[in-house]
Structure formats: C-alpha cells, structure tokens
Amino acid sequence: MLFSTKKGRKQQLRVKIRAISTINLLSCLSLLLILAGFCALPLYGWQVHLLNDISLQRARIQRMSKDILILRYRPKIEQAQALSELQTTLPQFKIWQDRMLLFKNEQLQIFARQSQPDYTAAYNALLRISLIGIDDIHLQIVLDHERGYALALAQLTTTIQDMADRQVTLFFQIEAGIILIIMAALCLHQWFIIRKIVLEVEAHANNRPGL
Numbered sequence: 001m002l003f004s005t006k007k008g009r010k011q012q013l014r015v016k017i018r019a020i021s022t023i024n025l026l027s028c029l030s031l032l033l034i035l036a037g038f039c040a041l042p043l044y045g046w047q048v049h050l051l052n053d054i055s056l057q058r059a060r061i062q063r064m065s066k067d068i069l070i071l072r073y074r075p076k077i078e079q080a081q082a083l084s085e086l087q088t089t090l091p092q093f094k095i096w097q098d099r100m101l102l103f104k105n106e107q108l109q110i111f112a113r114q115s116q117p118d119y120t121a122a123y124n125a126l127l128r129i130s131l132i133g134i135d136d137i138h139l140q141i142v143l144d145h146e147r148g149y150a151l152a153l154a155q156l157t158t159t160i161q162d163m164a165d166r167q168v169t170l171f172f173q174i175e176a177g178i179i180l181i182i183m184a185a186l187c188l189h190q191w192f193i194i195r196k197i198v199l200e201v202e203a204h205a206n207n208r209p210g211l
Contacts, residue, residue: 005061047160047161047163047164047167050160051157051160051161053096053099054153054157055057055157056096056158057093057096057097057100057153058150058153058154060089060093060096061093061122061149061150061164062090062146062150063085063089064085064086064089064090064093064126064142065142065143066082067082067083067085067086067089068082068086068126068129068134068139068142069139070082071083071086071129071133072136072139083130085124086121086129086130090123090126090127090130093123093126094123095118097115097116097123100112100115100156101113101116107159107163108156108159108160111152111155111156111159114152114155115148115149115152115153115156117147117148118146118148118149118152119143119145119149121141121144121145122141122142122145122146122149125138125139125141125145126138126142127140129142166171169175170193191203
C-alpha cells in the first residue's frame with residue numbers, strides 16, 4: 001500500500017512537471033514568435049520614402065533657381081534647356097507640395113503649413129517666368145523665398161528623423177523586454193523542476209525505513 005502511494009505521488013509529480021513544462025514551452029515559443037515579428041518589421045518604413053521625397057523637393061527648388069539664373073545671365077544657347085527643365089520640374093514641384101499639405105501627422109502638418117508662404121511666392125514667380133519670361137523682380141522673389149522654403153524642408157526632415165529614432169528605440173525596448181521575459185520564464189521553469197525533484201528526494205529519504 002505504501003509503495004502504491006509513493007508510486008502515485010511520483011506519477012502526479014511527473015504529470016505536474018510535464019504540464020508546467022508544456023505551458024512554459026508554449027509561452028516561450030509564443031514570445032519568440034512575437035520577437036521574430038518585431039525583428040521582421042522595418043525599422044524605417046514610410047519615413048525613408050518621405051525623406052527621399054523631401055530631398056527631391058529640395059533639389060527641385062534648387063534646380064529651378066539655377067535655371068532662372070541661366071535664363072537671366074547665360075547665353076541663349078543654354079537658356080532653351082534651362083527653360084525646358086523649369087517647365088518640366090514645376091508641375092512636380094506643385095504636386096509634392098500639395099501632398100505635403102495632406103500629412104495626417106500634426107507635427108508634419110505644422111511644418112508643411114509653415115513652408116506654404118515661401119512656396120506660394122516662389123511657385124507663382126517661377127510660373128510667371130516659365131510662361132512670360134525672366135525679369136529681375138521675379139528672379140529676386142524666387143531667390144528670396146528659396147532659402148525660407150529650404151529651411152522649412154530641413155525642419156521637416158529633422159522632425160521625421162526624430163520620429164523614426166523614437167520608433168527604433170521603442171522597438172528595441174519591446175524586444176529587450178520580450179527577451180528578459182523569456183529568460184525569466186526559463187529560469188523559473190528550471191527552478192520549479194529542480195525544487196520539485198529536491199522535495200521528492202527529501203520525501204523519499206524521510207520515508208525510507210531505517211536499517
């Protein structure tokens with residue numbers, strides 16, 4: 001009868017350890033899958049595309065400023081290409097500015113609206129030059145507002161980079177937290193199993209009949 005009771009206790013212990021091991025293993029696997037999902041996420045997603053677009057927009061205003069300087073000061077043989085480039089770039093310049101005003105993020109909208117006065121003045125002057133011709137007044141308008149517009153784009157770039165850096169930091173914190181939880185779960189699992197084995201050994205030693 002005593003042997004049967006001991007055998008039943010051992011069997012119950014094995015069942016408990018197996019159940020706890022299974023639960024712990026499934027929990028660790030789930031956490032590993034979540035960790036793999038976070039690792040698979042791109043650290044820089046839409047921010048990269050947006051930064052590239054801003055860089056292109058800054059290049060457009062610089063290119064068009066160069067074009068109108070060619071129209072004003074360079075020989076006629078160079079002016080045809082400059083005018084063609086200006087007329088080709090100007091619609092793209094307007095399209096991206098319109099898109100920028102549709103940003104959903106409030107911080108990005110602030111800088112987009114701040115860039116609008118410089119953009120409007122420069123765009124209207126450039127449009128007039130592309131349709132009618134160059135003159136000193138509209139040339140100066142473009143040059144005066146190019147710097148303000150470029151500064152607004154630079155502030156926009158800095159804001160997007162800060163947002164991307166905060167996102168990367170958050171991802172690293174989450175990943176580190178998941179790793180710590182997995183390590184703690186594994187340590188707890190090993191501690192529980194060793195504790196059960198020690199208790200079982202002690203109980204077996206206490207119940208052993210004396211010699």
